[in-house]
Amino acid sequence: MIKNRNIQKKQKYFRFIPPLSSWKNAYCENESRIAREGKEYILGLNMSENVGMSFEERAALCALNRIFGFEPKVGLKIIGTLESAMAVFKERTEVGRILGACSRARYASLITESAFETSAIELEALERNGCRFIGIGEKGYPALLMECDDPPLGLYFKGISRPEDVFGGLPQVAVVGTRGLTYYGKDWCGRIVDAMSKSNVKPLIVSGLALGVDVTAHIAALDSGLPTVAVMATGIDDLYPSRNKNVGERIASTAGCALVTDYPPGTGAVRINFLRRNRIIAGICRATILVESKIRGGGMMTARLAASYGRDVYALPGRIDDPVSQGCNLLIRENVAEQIGDLGELVSRLGLGRTDLRLKSDFKEEVASCYRGQFPDDEYEDIVRLALLIKSHRGVSIDELCQRLKWTYSRVTRLATTLECDGFISVDLLQHCHAKK
Template sequence: MPLDSPESAAAWLRLTLTRGVGLESQRRLLSAFGPPERIFAAAGTAVRAAVGDRVARALAAFDADDQVARTLDWAAQPGNHLVTLADPTYPQALLEIADPPTLLYVKGRVELLNARALAIVGARNATAQGASNAEQFARELSRGGLTIVSGLALGCDAAAHAGALEGAGSTIAVIGTGADRIYPSRNQELARRIAEQGAVVTEFPLGTPALRDNFPRRNRIISGLARGVLVVEAAARSGTLITARLAGEQGREVFAIPGSIHSPLSKGCHQLIRQGAKLVDDARDILSELQPASSAPAASSAAEPAGDAQRAVLDAMGFDPVGIDLLSQHTGLTADTLSAMLLSLELEDRVATLPDGRFQRLK
């Protein structure tokens, strides 16, 4: 269900901008009422029954008109997009993670959100060899058809984005600020090129500054968008390892490039390899793992993996009512992952939630 009217867009924005209404509460409301317009049209008693009194009061009291108007103006500009859970262009791979963002702000090629992707991450204070490796691997993988996802940080991230822009797969930068702010400022020109040839993505509202806690949070999107994560350089304790850990929890492949035993920035990669990450020293190792059948541009295989996952869930459901625990047993997916996928299917009118909490396939 795309944002086909300003009223629809305003309702999604109001839901996601209300302070105190987190992702879990947003999903509960969407599951209970459907599109946000119905949430705000519902009786207060029904909203309180779904999410409790505190969240219901926050929704009723929050005045977001100015912020909504500014965001709608931003979205009306060429190349800018608001993408919700109910939008067909929403990255289907994010429906496989436990806490997918309800709304994304996107600058650039929105179709890349469903391209076959690999995340490349590494140290901000990268060595010359580390930056060179990130750029070289990204260039070869992008030319091989993978879209490269990274976080627009200095060092390995910036090098990976630059290399990926030279290939057909292009690149996605997931940022920890609002879409109207770029951090660090030294990457302004790189961000402009990515918005023109790739995509800049964030879940944070316009105007959000560079807050420390937002960057680990955005890491789940970096790994979630991708089929695997390549760690180029990382210290033994670093934010890069957070992304690698999240990737493992999300069922993504983890790859690591080994380095000198004397370099502190190789410690994290060696640690990951000892824990089971796949050692790589050639981009072809990753291409054969993630894209064995074709070297065509990534956009040509858009939405293929997650579309298969949704079909598998629907096939496992059949047309009889089924509980989430039984569905989890049949599919091997966690309850959190299933909840996100079922919510998306419900918003597409393909699944319904029954009064007893079970789910039923509609078509």
């Protein structure tokens, strides 16, 4: 018999995590039936009716999420057949019959009283640490995620706002991309988020807390007053990577923001976990923006998943010879993503109304007004010309500038140093120049 909430606490906290190999190896003949019946269960959920989800039902969902984390369709099919998560544990003998003779039959042996008790203890530990578990169908579970055919059975949540306040009001937009972010990508990532912050309808920015585009999007959102959600590929107790720990803590302590994951506490950073995480980013949001990505990468996977869910996808075009722009350019060529050009049009297409795009004055005019009257006419024209060339050829080297302009090395470096000192460009250790405005 399943014990109630007042079960005796175990001295040793037992963690039960299913084998990762189930992600690839668990397909069988009744795949389509499982997907169909699982989807029917999702459609039958009424979130308003599940506001008062019992502790036992939530604990049962938490336990099943541990077991079926890599195959949520199977878990949904079983719950749908037995009509509740708690019934799965009360009628464990029925699970084998429902699954049939296939590779998934092994799951029947994992649905145990011990698994339920472990999750019940875990829920109480979460509450003591300012976290919670949101079961599918419960108020606060992201509505758009429930429209997908493979939503997680629940989400771990950490934030000072209620889940329903984070996910229930604002439109959600994902901003994702490569960890190897360039100056161009960082600049445009900031511009895109800034434009959305100045729109009539303020969105919730969703990303993955990774290095590069993810953390840039989170910081840009926080700095511009937009709420942001970080969907993690680890347990709610492990902010990864450690370099972004401060950003994660800032998100968790800011109103309207949250840390979210479907992985149990204690789960570390494993490559396959990031692949599973990406579907949640895509599923939560009405649109996904890919800033920079190679042909293969997590950002590309998220964008393609979003397209498969019927969501809008946008991509920032880049140089055809730039590896971190090739993924974006490919999605645009394949008509999977719409090209980002005019930010006002992007904001409008996202359904956010209009935006005040008086973000930055014209680069040429800024440079010209800064040096007008300070140099002889010929040198004034040269420094403006140099600035515009660097602006239009991001990452151009000093040597390339010498060749293009037919100037001496000393002349180029002198004028470039002037532009750098005045904040118009930056020059890295390899003497590549990048416009900063």
